Amino acid sequence: MSYQARFKVWRGDAGGGGLVDYEIAVNDGEVVLDAIHRLQATQCPDLAVRWNCKAGKCGSCSAEVNGRPRLMCMTRMSVFAPEETVTVTPMRAFPVLRDLVTDVSYNYAKAREVASFVPPPELGPGEYRMKQEDVGRLQEFRKCIECFLCQDTCHVVRDHEENKPAFAGPRFLMRVAELDMHPLDAADGAGIDRRRAAREAHGLGYCNITKCCTEVCPEHIKITDNALIPLKERVVDRSYDPLVWLGSKIRRRGARP
């Protein structure tokens, strides 16, 4: 089946813009990105849109469809009734460049602020051995395709531009959690305190665990339950739990130099 679908697509740039109505032919089995491509091929050759894999794996085609942050290539047209108008806008938490393309450099800046993996000094290249049960938790986080839909949805920065300097966002707090759980990460020995950094440098306390990041993640990573809340609990160990604090003092004193 093929039909003329009604679309509203945001056109414009940093200077302004608005939703423009289009009618686009849509065929069975197509996704929103197909329709956007057809629009570009037949009506608006200057339409700006980012994409790459069309398979939900490159994380380029993030946008908002009917107000919900989604990958355009993973949003089937069959979820909309043929008479429904489908609204496509760029991500609304980031500065817009043109049409559906936003400037996501906030995310790259935040990525650089996370101290990278610290190699264990006693092991050389090729000598790393890790048990599956020690890395199972982290592998879920490695599925991330860096689409930044979670960053776009998180109300901490979406609704409060002023929080961007203080808050790394779910994707990069998840990275901190991943490294803090990593069986071979030697940050402690290098004087890097990831738990303290999570609270002080990356703004973990801003997250109020309302789970929108989890709701929109196209890789279905349980960001809140498996990364953010465990990280909050680790921060409690580090900063807020008097018993754990006392225990670690006593153990440190008892430890041989």
Place this chain on the structure above:
Amino acid sequence: MATGTDPEARAAAGGDPAGRGVHHAARAAIPDPHLRRDRWWLQPAVTVAGLLAFVAYSTWRAFAGADYYAAPYVSPFYSPCLAENCESMPAGADWEIVGGWWHLSPALLVLIFPLGFRLTCYYYRKAYYRGFWASPPACAVPEPHRTYSGESRFPLVLQNVHRYFFYAAVLVAGVLTWDAVLGFRDEDGAWGHMGLGTLVLLANVALIWAYTLSCHSCRHIVGGRLKHFSRHPVRYRMWGWVSALNGRHMLLAWASLVSVAVADLYVYLVSSGAFDDPRFF
């Protein structure tokens, strides 16, 4: 970034005049605060209705101070019962440790702990932040607040005490388990009885345990805090079980909230004489 955008023109187009959030000058100019057309308000509305119903019911019952014991059943709102003005419950948890100066309902003394556990629970936090505080009401729907610091400052930074309420909740669940066991005695204290009330108390305590053990702090304490699961096989296995329960934390939170109210209502009905407890043996 230079945008060349005139905020006043943006405001005239219907956006937020202060240029907050999605109406920030550098972002795509869209007057609507959000473009969701599904029923995003339904979930917070149902949450608020459910929580308010529980709060109304439990406030009435907690302040009543009456009709909470019908031998051998005790309402979970009144156990353990810590004041001298408690009804005597043979073999039950009427420990008068607070003494005689307490004249209000004894439920108020003990409800602090389950209440604190649920108030600081990671699921209920999500539920009431979304439902009552609209922060955010739903994903990609803007929150109405001018500023936001989440749980990074006082008072919300206190949510971090959750694990202490978890320890208290384990103790309370232990007492409720004993209460359920006592349901196998008849009203004169002889063992070998079972009534519908026994079943109600058993079902309630099972759900309370499932909810308590599915807690995120429990998951952390049991094993989540380890760096090397492979060096702690027993804790790793327990972490796996708690994680499985934890995946259903929201469901268990609601199921145990309903069951605790139903158990209390059941004891109220029997104790006030509105209903006779059907006996199985």
